[in-house]
Amino acid sequence: MKKHYQGYLIDLDGTIYLGKEVIPAGKRFVEQLQELNIPFLFVTNNTTKTPIAVAKRLSEEFDIQVPAKTIYTASLATIDYMKEQGKGKRVYVIGESGLVDLILSAGFVWDEESPDYVVVGLDTEINYEKLAVASLCIRNGALFIGTNPDKSIPTERGLLPGAGSFISLIQTSSQTDPVMIGKPNAIIMDEALKVMGLNKDDVIMVGDNYETDIQSGLQNNIDSLLVLSGFTAKSAVPHLPEQPTYVVDSLDEWVF
Structure with missing residues (x-):
């Protein structure tokens, strides 16, 4: 039944x-x-878009009318998790605006030297320096957080590297396992x-x-x-x- x-x-x-x-x-x-x-x-x-942007896309592209409060992304879950840890407010983030902007607007402060958290999500503008900074900060004691384990993402071009691929690389280089947030x-x-x-x-x-x-x-x-x-x-x-x-x-x- x-x-x-x-x-x-x-x-x-x-x-x-x-x-x-x-x-x-x-x-x-x-x-x-x-x-x-x-x-x-x-x-x-998905951490690349804010809930407001997702709601706008649902409305404009699919005629599905829902408020942004009905959309819960791995970015929001990451923020809620960090707030509950009470470890501090300094953060270094690999990610796009849907992740970075939300974290900073939630009261966290950007720090590339000695952050309390290193958050890694999907970043289509990834480069060696970002990976290096993240790895060094984690080795220096920052809590390593992975937004989601998706190793690949479907696109019109085929399957491309997802957040999980970057997280795995930093996990290897820092010799530290991440706290994983997403589904x-x-x-x-x-x-x-x-x-x-x-x-x-x-x-x-x-x-x-x-x-x-x-x-x-x-x-x-x-x-x-x-x-x-x-x-x-x-x-x-x-x-x-x-x-x-x-x-x-x-x-x-x-x-x-």
Whole structure:
């Protein structure tokens, strides 16, 4: 018997849209949640865009109207985690504006000499000096934080290096393991639940990627809904090492 969930944690790319194309069933899924007044939070590993920018893209490109407060990125989870650590306010960041600007606007101070934290995310303008500074700071005692483990990202050109690739390089050079924030790790899921004000038993994680979205549920005792509209193929489902709570071909099949 299917549970009634008080809240939904939802992936974006592959679930609500696919690249530059909206997934109609995903759009209808969000609109149904809004009509039924069921709380939801988009949970994404993407750190290159702020929640405001993501909401603007959803509106302008896909005609999905949601407030920025419904979008929880790995950048926000990183900030919430650092605030809870109480280690200090000095930070060095490898990343783009969706990460750097949010961290600095949250009250952290840029420091390339002796930061309390080194945060590493996706940076399309990465260079040797950035990697060197990060490695040296970590060796000098800064807490090493990786925004998300995604080693590659899908683009029109094919799979390109993701944040996880940079994190692995700095992990090797600094000989230090990072605290990893993004899906499927516990930190982003726990922080998302705090934002929603709900318990694990109250929510379900919805996504198309077994390795991140569904593992977010499986590894953190949260029910999961795998939709076969993106990353994970239907042919792979029978061979998955552990099954999601639910599997649907389309989100149109889901009954609230």
